Amino acid sequence: MQEDDYLHHLAFDSVVFGFSGEKLKILVLEYHNTNLFALPGGFVRQDENLNDAVRRGLKERTGLDNIYLEQFYTFGDVARYKPEVMERIIRANEIPDQDLSWLLKRFVSVAYYALINFDDVVPVPDALSDSCAWYEVDRLPPLMLDHTEIVEKALETLRDNIGRKLVGGNLLPARFTMKELQHVYEAILGEKLHRGTFQRKMLSTGVLKRHEKQYSGAANKAPFLYSFE
Amino acid sequence: MQEDDYLHHLAFDSVVFGFSGEKLKILVLEYHNTNLFALPGGFVRQDENLNDAVRRGLKERTGLDNIYLEQFYTFGDVARYKPEVMERIIRANEIPDQDLSWLLKRFVSVAYYALINFDDVVPVPDALSDSCAWYEVDRLPPLMLDHTEIVEKALETLRDNIGRKLVGGNLLPARFTMKELQHVYEAILGEKLHRGTFQRKMLSTGVLKRHEKQYSGAANKAPFLYSFE
DNA sequence: TAGGTATTGTCTCAATTTGCGACAATAATA
DNA sequence: TATTATTGTCGCAAATTGAGACAATACCTA
Numbered sequence: 001m002q003e004d005d006y007l008h009h010l011a012f013d014s015v016v017f018g019f020s021g022e023k024l025k026i027l028v029l030e031y032h033n034t035n036l037f038a039l040p041g042g043f044v045r046q047d048e049n050l051n052d053a054v055r056r057g058l059k060e061r062t063g064l065d066n067i068y069l070e071q072f073y074t075f076g077d078v079a080r081y082k083p084e085v086m087e088r089i090i091r092a093n094e095i096p097d098q099d100l101s102w103l104l105k106r107f108v109s110v111a112y113y114a115l116i117n118f119d120d121v122v123p124v125p126d127a128l129s130d131s132c133a134w135y136e137v138d139r140l141p142p143l144m145l146d147h148t149e150i151v152e153k154a155l156e157t158l159r160d161n162i163g164r165k166l167v168g169g170n171l172l173p174a175r176f177t178m179k180e181l182q183h184v185y186e187a188i189l190g191e192k193l194h195r196g197t198f199q200r201k202m203l204s205t206g207v208l209k210r211h212e213k214q215y216s217g218a219a220n221k222a223p224f225l226y227s228f229e
Numbered sequence: 230m231q232e233d234d235y236l237h238h239l240a241f242d243s244v245v246f247g248f249s250g251e252k253l254k255i256l257v258l259e260y261h262n263t264n265l266f267a268l269p270g271g272f273v274r275q276d277e278n279l280n281d282a283v284r285r286g287l288k289e290r291t292g293l294d295n296i297y298l299e300q301f302y303t304f305g306d307v308a309r310y311k312p313e314v315m316e317r318i319i320r321a322n323e324i325p326d327q328d329l330s331w332l333l334k335r336f337v338s339v340a341y342y343a344l345i346n347f348d349d350v351v352p353v354p355d356a357l358s359d360s361c362a363w364y365e366v367d368r369l370p371p372l373m374l375d376h377t378e379i380v381e382k383a384l385e386t387l388r389d390n391i392g393r394k395l396v397g398g399n400l401l402p403a404r405f406t407m408k409e410l411q412h413v414y415e416a417i418l419g420e421k422l423h424r425g426t427f428q429r430k431m432l433s434t435g436v437l438k439r440h441e442k443q444y445s446g447a448a449n450k451a452p453f454l455y456s457f458e
Numbered sequence: 459t460a461g462g463t464a465t466t467g468t469c470t471c472a473a474t475t476t477g478c479g480a481c482a483a484t485a486a487t488a
Numbered sequence: 489t490a491t492t493a494t495t496g497t498c499g500c501a502a503a504t505t506g507a508g509a510c511a512a513t514a515c516c517t518a
Contacts, residue, residue, distance in 0.1 A: 194476095194477060194478060194479095196477085196478075196479080196480095197476065197477060197478075200476090201475095201476090213485095215485075215486090216485090216486095217485090217486075218485075218486065219485060219486035219487050219488095220484070220485055220486070221483065221484035221485060221486095222484075222485060222486095
């Protein structure tokens with residue numbers, strides 16, 4: 001991580017959404033020996049597109065390549081500049097000799113959210129962090145800097161978008177039941193939806209393809225599996 | 230414009246919308262002796278919030294203070310880095326001796342759109358530019374760098390938002406007729422709307438306050454004036 | 459002063475969409 | 489074979505939307 005490899009003053013943060021156990025979750029990492037929790041983020045190389053930098057960062061954390069990704073806001077308040085936080089992280093990690101002063105400068109951060117299939121991912125921490133793990137969005141640990149605000153805004157944007165873009169399916173496996181899809185919508189919107197109405201609306205979009213039934217072994221009618229397209 | 234006054238690698242651009250003669254227009258400036266057209270933009274001071282920097286820039290160009298402003302996207306492709314363009318602008322302006330090399334570096338730009346009342350503004354160019362003037366959005370001159378793309382995305386976002394937020398009124402004087410408001414919506418959406426339906430929907434929001442009638446002198450029923458709130 | 463005209467505010471009616479419950483079909487189990 | 493939980497779909501009322509129609513109005517003309 002040489003000084004001149006990266007654009008100064010510019011960072012990105014990712015809110016990575018997954019869905020499991022009927023709950024919406026995001027990836028949060030914890031830095032070594034600091035008790036600091038943060039969103040996975042990173043910096044942009046001199047010769048790298050901003051969007052590509054974010055995908056690179058997500059690849060490192062999730063192993064995934066073709067992630068559904070959306071930029072939603074750029075956070076640029078002076079108040080988010082707290083060099084002592086960055087210093088604490090650097091200290092706790094005993095990083096070998098190099099010029100890290102650029103990391104102590106003020107950063108403006110471009111925030112993205114990603115939607116991924118929970119089961120596809122084994123979260124991977126990096127050299128600076130202890131862990132990278134899933135947390136329910138309504139049971140997050142206190143996040144450093146303005147990262148809680150970033151999550152809040154990501155959720156707002158996701159809620160706004162789910163009605164307009166057919167985006168919910170990105171949180172599920174390729175094939176899913178209508179009930180699973182409904183649970184995703186309910187977790188995002190934070191409210192119960194009427195089953196019949198939901199099914200009717202989803203089918204009317206025409207983008208769902210119906211496949212074979214899923215026999216779960218339960219004593220009831222088996223649901224169809226669906227996929228997008 | 231000293232080197233260390235501003236954050237390196239970070240800029241902003243504003244798409245300033247106004248409405249006049251039934252047309253949606255934006256502010257475009259032209260640099261001295263270069264034939265280069267650009268969106269009004271600027272840089273962020275070391276101790277300045279990003280949002281405040283944009284307001285400062287708008288104040289300089291429009292003289293206005295309380296502008297409706299929305300951040301909509303951050304453009305960060307490497308391809309938008311074209312130092313020869315910046316060099317051309319600097320050369321054409323014969324700027325006194327100082328270190329301008331930071332201006333030739335790569336920039337990531339945070340884009341905002343603003344909605345203002347056309348009549349409130351007399352566009353003001355700055356030291357680097359010939360003119361700052363209104364252009365119809367569908368008759369823009371070729372803009373430098375990726376500024377045409379930025380305008381395109383601003384329009385998309387504005388169209389998306391006009392249905393959800395009651396934003397159209399920001400392009401009009403404090404008091405306006407229903408017809409004027411409808412024309413604003415039509416210009417943004419690019420389609421004709423049904424008069425009765427439009428009036429019904431607007432009134433049903435409850436945010437319009439009805440004032441006295443406007444007697445224009447024309448031989449027909451005089452319309453009411455409305456304002457928001 | 460009476461009639462003409464363009465525009466406005468509102469209404470009506472049909473078409474469409476939505477909310478909500480109900481029913482038959484189904485996949486096990488007892 | 490009866491039971492049970494769940495699914496796919498339907499029906500109906502309520503709400504929303506699209507489009508035309510009509511009376512009221514402001515001013516002009518004759």
